[in-house]
Amino acid sequence: MALPLHLLPARVAHSPTRIHVVIETPKGSRNKIAFNPDLEVLMLKGVLPEGHSFPYDFGFVPSTKAEDGDPLDVLLLLDAPAFSGCVVEARLLGALEIEQREPDGTVQRNDRLLAVAANSREHKTLHTITDLSPDMLHEVEHFFHSYNEVKGGKIRVLRRVGPDRAHALLAQAMLEPLTK
Template sequence: MEPITVIIETPKGSGLKYDYEPKLKCFKLNKVLPAGMVFPFDFGFIPGTIGGDGDPLDVIVLSEIATFAGCCMDCRIIGAMKANQTERDGSTMRNDRYLAVPEVSELFKEVRSLLQLPGDIVDQLESFFKNYNELAGKKFEVIERVEAKEAYLMIKK
């Protein structure tokens, strides 16, 4: 599978959530997370794609490094969490999360699959997104975890 370009919106360790605003061509502060809650890894999107929520597809980039809002990097897709997100108004939409590893990562250079990740990283990421959405008055429910090949095909469709 060829690498996928990802643009980082919110860096690893940030307690602030940024969103790219295409009309303004910049990153805009969207939210301040509660004290002690931070993004566990870089969070971004795949340019030129559209997810069930109308925004570009979301990607969590597992790496030993933290980058910055606007950083662009080539990543290897290693899987995805298919998920439904219920908004405050009760409407539900698909809002999947793709998991990727930067091509330049040393720590994760051998990882090609969710099954190769150490410990319970995917469980922790799932909990993060559930808590993050709950604090915003939304519900995030993982329907299924898929491995790299299926995730890659979901992006390319």
Template sequence: MPNFLKLPTTANALIRVVIETPRGAAAKLAYDPATQVFGYVRPLPVGMSYPYDWGFVPSTLGEDGDPLDGLVIHQAATAPGVIIKCHLLGALRVKQKDRDGKAIRNDRYIFCPHKEDAEDEPAVADQVPEHLRREIEQFFLSSVLGTGKTIKFKGWQCADEALRAIRKGMKAFAARGSSRIKG
């Protein structure tokens, strides 16, 4: 089985997202690189489920020490380990405070799948519609209940700004890998 963390981030100008928790799941799942399996982390609050596929962007590193997070907006549900080549729509900027009081930036990147069979790819909006932004924000606020974490939203980024942040995450991942080789 491949190490999903080390897959190339991009493919033909599209961004790969590795799905950890599929749409409709009532529990958070996560990839464990040590065992190379997807495992149960915790249940969501009662009555909640993931509205869309949730995962990470491979070969990236965020302030929390994990790969950058990604929500893939589409109507199908997949499964843990499915890799979707996506168009980047934007990002929700998030300040997260952990149980220990440490504050970090932990943005959520928003994607839509690339349609391989589309003859003429429709123009991809570089923004998430306002009503969907509010629903996504509400989901993220509710999803951290009982975890000891608090989150505050710092606004939305357009696709270009979000892409710059993903490139920064790619550089951080590469730097961490080279520092391990040297050290």
């Protein structure tokens, strides 16, 4: 029997710097796909308005739990869109440390890791968040602002951080390893 997606290890066994990313929503999609751990399936969570789409592949790091109770979110740079459920080895470039206000008024952290697929040809020279253009980072942040406003919420980017801090956020969110 295969290991459920959310129970895969966060880190890749053969590399101390590579992580696993499970793709939920592919680049260019208006459909927000999210993993449902209770049913162990990917489900349609919502549809973005006309003219809105995910700018890059979006997913999560398995075997993690962020402050919002979900696995850590990852925006993944890849040469072409992957598909929902695809597991990708990736390198962390950094993270956006984000404070999110929900429609009910509650505020919580909901950081987004930024990563590049380990096998990417187009993005292989990217190693840190500072390798991304300011315009690209602005567009990514704008997407997250817009996405949350459509749902009635708001975000505030607290900081843009590099790979060392992103790995620290990952370490804080990692669940205990499974025992046999």
